[in-house]
Amino acid sequence: MNRDLFKLDLTGVEEVNRYLTDPNNPLMNDVLRMVAKYGTVQEINACAQKARDLSRILERLQNMKSPYYEDLKWLMAERDKGSFISVSRYRENMLGRDAGKMNFDEARAVTLEISALQYFPWLIREAEQAIAQQEIMPGRYIRVRKMKEQESDQGDTMAMVGAMQIMGATWVETLDTKGTDGSNVHLGGPETITGYFGGIGQPNEHPLQWIDEVLYYYTHYGIDQVLNINPGTVLLGYLLHRLGIDIKFKISVFMGNDNPFSVLWTLMMARLFAREDQSTPLVGFNLANSVNAKTIITSSEIRHKLGFENKVRLEHHITETYKSIVCQPYNRRKELLEVASTVPNISAKHEGGEWEIEATREHPSDILDYFRTKDELQASEEMALLEQNYLDKHHSVNLTAQALTKQGIGFIGAANLHRR
DSSP states (O other): OOGGGGSOOHHHHHHHHHHHHOTTOHHHHHHHHHHHTTOOHHHHHHHHHHHHOHHHHHHHHHHTTOTHHHHHHHHHHHHHHTOSOOHHHHHHHHHGGGGGGOOOEEEEEEEEEEEOOOOHHHHHHHHHHHHHHTOOOBSEEEEOSOHHHHHTSTTHHHHHHHHHHHHTOEEEEOOSOSGGGTTSTTOOSGGGGGGGGGOOSOOTTHHHHHHHHHHHHHHHHOOOEEEEOSHHHHHHHHHHHHHTOOOEEEEOGGGOOOSHHHHHHHHHHHHHTOOTTOOOSEEEEEOOTTOOHHHHHHHHHHHHHTTOTTTSEEEEEEEOOSBSSSOSSOOOHHHHHHHHTTOOSEEEEEOSOOHHHHTTSSSOOBGGGGGSOHHHHHHTTOHHHHHHHHHHHHHHHHHHHHHHHHTTEEEEBOTTTSOO
């Protein structure tokens, strides 16, 4: 067989380039018009940088008399006092005297990831527990709460932006332009979530609305990482980045990247649309729950060959919500330990607690809870139950940190809290 037949036809590449740069191209003209709504590229990036400034966030929260102002001040004080356990002490607690004899593989350190951090007070409760019990705070947080709801909730959005900077963690927000916002006319709501299989929920004009929403939260709050669930908005993320706007995104598990060929397709497009410095806005890549160790390893090899090993994190679910997403029991920690010794830049995502513990809860974690409003949860008096679900996930994060430590593999927690 002639492998040269796999090569891209440069004539075809030129045709695509001509199409993208055609001044009469209605799609690209719509993109540029939407961007221009927020100013020049330089103005957009400057607005985001200003909005992200921690002193400005604290001032805004104080002026609006948000209760989260004092929480952030407390978090800063505990960080500065060294109240959170150091990585070296954590290892000593796990391994005793043997900790000093082990050479931990930091080159393949696993990012500890938790989902979903719906409400800012949960983060403070998690931090209090981490101090009291000498636990590790995750290095990456996923948020799925409705953007407009959190924005109007006593400064929840701003407080989260501030907290992540204080902690030295990364986070990603899930925008409202998704299937459950009414964009998919065949999807009545979370109760008919299987409607996603008829279209993920960003049809027709919604990709342009996605740009509008991305730039709104980027310029108003400095939020630069968002979830991406649709091939069209993935392409738009690449195009915004090519224009010079410093947004980033992670690809959701809902994209269904569950085999090496789908991974190749996604990373190939990232490579073709990378900036001249080879940077890409694609920073996280959530593989489907069904992938096995071989697929993860093969995907890592593809990522390496295309020059993205240090740029694109492979994110793998270790636990999942007890209800409405996967068949239980589901726990991939053993598989993580298998691949973490060879696969760099990987994260261990914890979307649920240990299934044995979840089974005993009055209200086990449920993916459909992500779509419920705060008013509904307060009216049903279930908010405390969902907070317990979140702390169960935190417990799972720490079990993973323990397992990695015992195997001599490094982990990445909240960098500013857990000194080396």
